[in-house]
Amino acid sequence: MKIKFVLMQKLLLSIGCLLIVGLSWGQKDTIQIGLDAFVIADEGENVNVDSLLAIEPKIIRDYKWYKERYHETDLMYKVTDNKGNGFDSLYGTRNMRPILHGVAYRGGSNNYYHKTDKRNNHNAIPQDGMHNLCQEGFSAGVYLYRQNFDISPLGDTCNCVDEAWNKFDYYQYDYFDSTHVYKMLELTYKAAVNQETGPVYLHCWNGWHASGFISGVILKQFCGFSNWDAVNYWDLGTDGANTSPRYQTQRERIKKFQPYPEFNISDSLKGCMCPPMPEYIDSSQLHVEIEHLVIVPEAIPVGFDVVLYNVKFGPGKTTFGNISGNKDIVNLKKALDQDPNLVIEIGGYTDNSGSHAKNVDISNRRAKFVYDHMIASGYPEERMTYKGYGPAKPIFSNRYKSTREGNRRIEIKVVNKTVHGGDKLVDEDIHNDANVVNEEQLKKSYLTYFFEHEKEGGMGSVYIVDSLMFASSSAVIPETGYGVIVLQNLIKYLNEHKLTKIQINGYTDSSGIKENNDTLSMKRAEAVFTYLSSNGIAESRMTHSGWGSTNPIAPNRYKWGRDINRRIEIEFVGD
Structure with missing residues (x-):
């Protein structure tokens, strides 16, 4: 019997043939055993396909081969970008990053941005993505969600880039299930210690949250990451999509994970496989808790505000139970005990329900509740103050x-x-950046201030349209509100100054993806351009541009700062 493998481009993967035990063909017959892999048998010969596929694949590529092939530098380096581009042989993946060189990779499934086979983002990896991973020598893929896994192939077979035979297995494991986490660590361990076992691709939809969780666990298991190293890694890997309070659960689960002794590897192997963190880190993306003030106090600069995430108040409530046993209060006391020079302000806040005056009173009482407990616990008054800020920020x-x-x-x-001394987790210079203005400067940055003080002279040329707040991911100008009144005042001003021309600049906050932010900021500027034009301002007097998330004027790590950064600036060109 003569058997040969033929590569042909097909769109559908036949899985049923993997179950065939014995087949007989007349003349020359073909059976598909992968996306583009076929067996051709001579006339009248029996072929045991199961036995053929049971042959262990011979993929011998070490960590160095993959590291050089993908030009891997650090843990945040993307082999493929958010739209799946960057490395054609891995098309079908998104935001693919190394976890362990040549052993484990994380990312998403490229469905929404796929050029030829678009589908809903909530799907497993597309078939070309699975096949490309197979051809790159990957031994397995893991889908970290359940949705639509039932319509996905369970693997692929292929000839690799070097013509070696490979079989790719595809699993669905729940990232929140400790038993499944163990299985994923086991897959990773086998790929690490067995040279003939290809890498594993662990993916969610976007390559941010679930894949970041299992990656943080893998880095604790195999690279010795500390709790906070792993949590900071998770935050950085979300590309800024880490602001929802529900993600706190994932951070806590990463911290609670304890490495398994059966998966220990040698220091020399760690040195080969473990990529470094980036040399330069955007620390505004990091998640800081009060425990940082205990464990890494050198990382927290003076003036920094730390949220007590484990302190929770009910609506309208100014106290909470078991304050002495609250995790964050315990850590606050530890921080004060460790550093005799530590002086703090306890700030209370509310949501925006109810009147402003009532909220300020409630927030003040919340802050005083914590303050009173700290004083009763023996901490001196000169080391702390309290203040209520209501629904601010x-x-x-x-x-x-x-x-x-x-x-x-x-x-x-x-x-x-x-x-x-030492390196800072939070870069003080970022939070004191020259582009980030203080509250007094901000007041003088708005168009209303310009209109009120224009005749005084010495005014600048660039002003923000005050209170023109765009919803997140939206370029729609509100129909009513103070921002619209300011635009009407701008129209009045331009009608009174017929020779004045303006440049309309749109900005976003830092949430989301750069290319999306660039497009969104342009659409916001264009929306204002269209609004002014429809209200009689000649288009020849206006230009507009989008600048994405560049030049923030408020810290993006807070919602109030992100609200301010989603703005329109008017630049007066001449009169």
């Missing part, structure tokens, strides 16, 4: 009940502390 959306509760909070401002 929300860190989560007030639109939904599930997120409003996160705004009913306590924040600890670091007023003074011992100056520590």
Whole structure:
């Protein structure tokens, strides 16, 4: 019997043939055993396909081969980008990053952005993605969600880029199930210690959250990451999509994971496989808790506000139970005990329900409740103050009940502390960036201020359309509100100054993906351009541009800052 493998491009993967035990063909017959792999048998010969496929694949490529092939540098390096581009032989993946060189990779499934076979984002990896991973020598893929896995093939067979035979297995494991986490670690361990076992691709939909969780666990298991190293890695890997309070659960699960001794590897192997963190980190993406002030106090600068995420108030409530046993209060006391120079302000906050005056009173009483407990616990008054800020500076959306509760909070401002040496987790320069203005500067940055003080002279040329708040991911100008009134005042001003021309600049916050932000900021600028044009301002007097998330004027790590950064600036060109 003569058997040969033929590569042909097909769109459908036949799985049923993997179950065939014995087949007989007349003349020359063909059976498909992969997306583009076929067996051709001579006339009248029996072929035991199961026995053929049971042959162990011979894929011998070490970590160095993959590291060089994908040009891997660090843990945040993307082999494929958010739209699945960057490495044609891995098309079908998204946001693919190394976890362990040549052993484990994370990412998403490229369905929504797929050029030829678009489908809903909530799907397993597309067939060309599975086949490309197979051809790249990957031994397995893991889909971390359940949705639509039932319509996905369970694997693929192929000739690899070097013509070696490979079989790719596809699994569905739940990232939140400890038993499944163990199985994923086992797959990773086998790929790490067996040179003939190809890498594993662990993926969710976008390559941000679920894949980031299992990656953080893998880095704790195989690379010795600390709890906070792993949590910071998770936050950085979300590409900024880490602001929802529900993600706190994932951070806690990463911290609670304890490595399994049966999956220990040698230090030399760690040195080969474990990529470094990026040399330069956007620390505004990191998630900071009060425990950082205990474990890495050198990382928290003076003036930084730390949210007590485990302190929760009910609607309208100013106290909560078991304050002495609350995890964040315990850590606050530890931080004060460790650093005799630590001075704090206890800030109370509310959501935006009810009147402003009432909210300020409630927030003040919340702050005082914590303050009174700290004083009763023996901490001196000169080391702490308290203040209520009402609904100011929300860190989560007030639109939904599930997120409003996160705004009913306590924040600890670091007023003074011992100056520590060493690297900073939070880059002070980022939070004191020249582009990030203080509240007094912000007041003078709005168009209303310009209209009120224009005749005084010495005014600038660029001003923000105040209160023109775009909803997240939206370019729709509100029909009513103070922002619309300001636009009407701008129209009045331009009608009075016929020679004045303007440049309309649109901006977004830093949430989401750069290319989406660039497009969205342009659409916002265009919306204002169209609004002014429809109200009689000649188009020849206006230009418009989108600048994405560049030049933030408020910190993107807070919701109130992101609200401000989603803005329109008017630049007066000449008169």
